[in-house]
Amino acid sequence: MPTNLLSGLNPRQREAVETINGPVLIVAGPGSGKTRVITHRIAYLVETCGVSPYRILAMTFTNKAAREMKERAAALTRTRDDQLTISTFHAFCATVLRRDGERLGLDKNFAIYDQSDQTSLMKRAMIEVGLDVKQFKPANILSEISSAKSQLVGVEGYGLNKTSYFEEIVHRAYEKYEELLAAASAVDFDDLLFKTYTLFKQHPDVMERYRERYVHVMVDEFQDTNVVQYEIAKQLTGEYRNLCVVGDPDQSIYSWRNADIRNILSFQKDFSDAKVIALEQNYRSTETILEAAQGVIASNKHRVEKDLFTTNGKGVPIVVQEGYNEQEEAQFVVREIERLVRKGYSRADIAVMYRVNAQSRALEEACMRYGLPYQLVGSTRFYQRQEIKDLVCYLRLIVNHSDDVSFGRIVNVPTRGIGQRTVDELTRHARDHGVSLFDAIDGTAETADTPRIPAVPLPARSIKALQDFKALIEGLSEQNNELNLVEFIDEILKRTGYKDYIESEPERGEERWDNIAEFRNSARDYLDLGPDDALTAFLESVSLVSDTDNLGEKADAVTLITLHQAKGLEYPVVFMVGMEERMLPHSRSIESHDPADIEEERRLCYVGVTRAKEMLYLLRAFRRGFRGNSEPSMPSRFLADIPQELITKPGIGAPAKKPATRLNDWASPFKQTQRTGTLAERVVKSADATVIRRKRSEVRPAAASAGPTLKTGDKVRHKAFGEGMVTATKPSSGDTEVTVAFKDGLGIKRLLLSFAKLEKVE
């Protein structure tokens, strides 16, 4: 409750919470309690200053961050969390556009196109303006357009400033792309922002409404905002000038997604009276880890110096280990994890991070081999899965018949005799008559507002197939009002034949059906709303939700995750693999010869290092496999920036040649990792997770009982068995169980420390 809102905060944090009037820039180092500050600031505004929660707006980048912030802020106040507006930029803008987008001529039921939708549309745009899809990759053109939109450059503006042939090409594609988007009543992600900006700019009365409502505006992860986002924040801030931005320039790793660190400079220029508050006390990591992180980041030229400190104590040294190749690297990681788990760590405490998704492969293989349960984060995103995407497209087309991209995707899924030829002809016909694909199908013509058009010049059987499809979608549209969302999804699955289509699939049918079941299940959250609203809200959440948002924290499994995705997370134990030149920093950023690119790689490394709370392992392979062949690699330059005294000598844990820790080979009681078809995605079924997480403080330090203090790697002598090496220690009911690999083929014995009289050998 509201008491003591300031009591648990350090002086800087307190200042950040109490400074509620005027512009504020909070530079928040990693683990400095940033979320705590924001949530307390919100609570302070509500409880102490009497600001209505209705007047507070906080913008984040991920839904997960928004959700957490909302929950925590609401918990600190008497506020119901739905009174606060805490949302992602994109979700907020989508809401604005649903409500007021009509002023820009935007249909209420506009679809939101993701990357793959955009690519389909761009291909079509390029074909229509006669551009060779081979010569200019749609993805490149799209990224150029995205960059333009992110910097408030619309088609017209882009057309005025062309200075190269490529820009000329892009401009042509851009124009057609915009035209097709409008025709489909669709917007892309960048449009959500750009159109909101434009709406506010062109319709000050609309902007004024939002301005009046939101007296206090906060922006999280400010270092990752792009220009439009910053501009929108400013638009909303208005006269009150109560804009509080929080970020860490050293953690800016999304410049390639048009994030613009210059926003921080702009902020200081635009609000020269801004109060700047630095949060430098780190509550997350050991001193060792924090120093290593500072060592890494210090070499960046362009940065705001921070003096991070912690009172967490030195902790254990950082382990730097080299494997011969990525298999050995992965093997080391997995064995070391097993050792840590035996010492009392929970698998959920451990994450393995890498630069590129391809690196997860060797790790997954090692995990499977050793029976180590793992959770791979987002290599194939849930909503990108074919079956989910198909279903979403059905829903989108039902809501918005103009949505040509959705139409194109599902018109023949399951196959209903509408092939490429037919679709091409229909497309041409639609374009010639200026209507959507859906409306170009002549026939039932229920669409009052579109003039009847001549029949598509196609064989009767093709026309019949198209008309049947159209009737199917129209029939479903009518049923939307009669059924609740879940029933409606079932109806779609049934009537479109999608259910049978999936079930008849021999290989992945079952898994795909499970995905659909999960999707259907998530629709249950929207049952309270009326059919129309439910569907719109559901589709919106589907478009704007990412995988990491639902990252399971409960699973008793090790997390495999990219460095980018790891931002904002923390783990007691972190392994960073691939600490090599050309991996981190990535070859692309080396070859670009742009120092800024290397600086971003360095920040990425810094992000990885600062995820670790207690232990950090940095791994590299001497040779790394690359597209079939393996090449020698050099240690990452970032390794050299970590002070030597923070690093242990290599060789900790189980040396690769020793068979002692092979106990679990193929024989794990956990059957939790399962291979699921060709997609590189494993699902952790954690139902049988029997390992109860113990309070770590009770367990560690591990060797606490009678007898000598032993740790892995120690040599010992036993009266009967002779000499051997400790491969594992594990606390067991007031004693310590030591696993020792004895020499001379005597094998591996597990001994209780208090019983077996083991002598430590130097």
Added chain:
DNA sequence: CTATTGCCGGTTTTT
């Protein structure tokens, strides 16, 4: 129209 083979291309991806 659908199924199969061959070829190109392969960082990161908060929304």
Added chain:
DNA sequence: CCGGCAATAG
């Protein structure tokens, strides 16, 4: 080496 998609055969 592996996956996605485009040309080509069935």
